[in-house]
Amino acid sequence: MTSDSQLIARSLLDDDRAAFGELVQRHQSAVRQFLRHLTRGDAALADDLAQETFLQAHRSLARFHGQAQFSTWLLGIAHNHWRNHRRRQRDTVEFTEHTAGASQASTDRLVDLRTDLAAALAGLSADEQLAIHLGYQRGLAHSEIAVLLEWPLGTVKTHLARAKDKLRQHLSAWNPQT
Amino acid sequence: MEPADLNASPSRDPEDARLEQFLRQPLAPLPDDGFTARVLATLPPPPSRTRAGVCLAAASVGVSLALVRIAAHGGWAAFPDAIDDRWTALQSAWAASLAPLPPGDLAIAAVVTAVSLGYAFRGRLRQRWTACFG
Numbered sequence: 186m187t188s189d190s191q192l193i194a195r196s197l198l199d200d201d202r203a204a205f206g207e208l209v210q211r212h213q214s215a216v217r218q219f220l221r222h223l224t225r226g227d228a229a230l231a232d233d234l235a236q237e238t239f240l241q242a243h244r245s246l247a248r249f250h251g252q253a254q255f256s257t258w259l260l261g262i263a264h265n266h267w268r269n270h271r272r273r274q275r276d277t278v279e280f281t282e283h284t285a286g287a288s289q290a291s292t293d294r295l296v297d298l299r300t301d302l303a304a305a306l307a308g309l310s311a312d313e314q315l316a317i318h319l320g321y322q323r324g325l326a327h328s329e330i331a332v333l334l335e336w337p338l339g340t341v342k343t344h345l346a347r348a349k350d351k352l353r354q355h356l357s358a359w360n361p362q363t
Numbered sequence: 364m365e366p367a368d369l370n371a372s373p374s375r376d377p378e379d380a381r382l383e384q385f386l387r388q389p390l391a392p393l394p395d396d397g398f399t400a401r402v403l404a405t406l407p408p409p410p411s412r413t414r415a416g417v418c419l420a421a422a423s424v425g426v427s428l429a430l431v432r433i434a435a436h437g438g439w440a441a442f443p444d445a446i447d448d449r450w451t452a453l454q455s456a457w458a459a460s461l462a463p464l465p466p467g468d469l470a471i472a473a474v475v476t477a478v479s480l481g482y483a484f485r486g487r488l489r490q491r492w493t494a495c496f497g
Contacts, residue, residue, distance in 0.1 A: 194494035197487075200409045209399045214392040232398065239402045250486060302385055321386035349382065356382050 189255040197246055205246075209239050212256055215323065216263050222318045223267045225311065234270060238263040253332070257325065261333050305355035313348035320345055 187207070195204035216238055220231035241262050242249075249258055306314060319325045319333065320341075327345075331338045433442055464472075481488065 190493050194490045197490050198494055202403060202406065202409075205406070206399050206403050209402050210395060213395060213398050213402075214390075217393050217398070218390055235398070236402055236405065240405060243406055247486060247490075250489065302382075317386060321383075322388075322390050352382055352386075353378060356378055 190251060193246060193249065193255065196243075205243060208255070212259050213239075215256055216259050219260050219318065219323070220263055220267060222315055223264070223311075230270075234263065234266045237266050241266065253329070257329055257333060260319075260323075264333060302352065302355065305352050308355075309348050309351060310344075313344050313351070316341060316344040317348050 187204075189208065189211070192204040192208050195201040196208065213235065217228075217231055217235045220234045220238075221228060224230045224234070238259060242259055245262070249255065253261075306317065309317065315334070316330060319330045320327070325333070327338060327341050330336070330341045334341075336344075433439065436445065461469075
C-alpha cells in the first residue's frame with residue numbers, strides 16, 4: 186500500500202488529485218468522527234467542517250513536514266476549524282447521537298453494556314468525551330492530545346482520569362446477571 | 364495516574380479491564396458516501412494552468428511594449444545598433460562587478476548561495492527525495 190508520505194509527495198509535486206483523493210478517503214472517517222464529537226453529534230455541521238479541513242490541508246500540504254502523523258495533523262486542522270466556527274456562532278446543537286442508542290437496548294448482554302456505557306459517555310463533559318475519544322478510540326498519546334487541543338498535559342490527564350472515574354462508577358452499578 | 368501511552372499495559376482491576384476493553388474498541392469507520400468526491404470537487408483548479416495564463420499574459424504585454432518602443436525609436440533598422448549598445452554596457456557592468464573579487468571570495472559566495480538555496484527549498488527537496496526513494 187502506498188504510504189501517506191508518498192501520496193503527499195505526489196500530490197505536492199505533480200498536483201496529483203487522485204493521490205490527494207486517496208488521502209481524503211483514508212482519513213475522512215477519523216476526521217468526521219472527531220468533528221462529530223466536537224459538534225456533539227451534529228453530522229451535517231461535522232461534515233461541512235471536515236470538508237473545510239481537507240481543503241485547508243490541500244492548501245497547506247507543503248507545510249506538513251512529517252513531525253507528527255498525517256492523521257494527527259489533520260485532526261489539528263479540524264480542531265482549529267471547529268474553534269473558529271464556535272467563535273462565530275455559539276454551539277446550541279443538542280447532543281443527540283450518543284443518547285439515541287440508549288432507547289434501543291438489546292437483550293444481548295454485550296449490546297446492553299455498550300448501550301449503557303454509551304449513555305454514560307454521553308453524560309461526560311464535552312472535554313472529557315473528547316479526551317476519551319482521542320486517547321482511547323484514536324489511540325493518541327497524552328502528549329499528542331495536549332499538542333492537538335492546546336491543553337496543558339496535566340489537563341489532559343485530569344480529564345481522562347475524571348472521565349474514567351465516572352465511567353467506572355457507572356460500570357460498577359451495571360450487573361447484567363441480575 | 365494515566366500511562367503516557369494509553370495502549371500500554373492493561374489494567375489489573377477486572378472492572379478497569381472491562382472498561383478499557385470497551386473504550387479501546389475501534390469505532391466502526393464512517394462510510395465515505397461521496398464525501399471524498401465532494402472534497403475533490405471543491406478543490407481550486409490546478410495552479411499550473413493559472414500560472415501559465417499569467418505568464419502568457421505577462422509575455423504578451425512585454426512583447427507589445429517592446430514593439431511599441433522599437434517603433435518609437437527608429438524602427439527595425441536601428442534595432443541591432445541599440446542591442447549592441449546595451450550589450451556592451453551590460454558586459455562592462457558585469458566585468459566591473461566581478462573584477463574586485465578574488466577567486467577565493469567567489470568560491471565562498473558560490474557555497475553560501477548553494478547552502479541558502481538548499482535551506483530555502485529544503486521542504487521541497489525532502490518531498491522529492493521521498494517521492495524518489497520512498
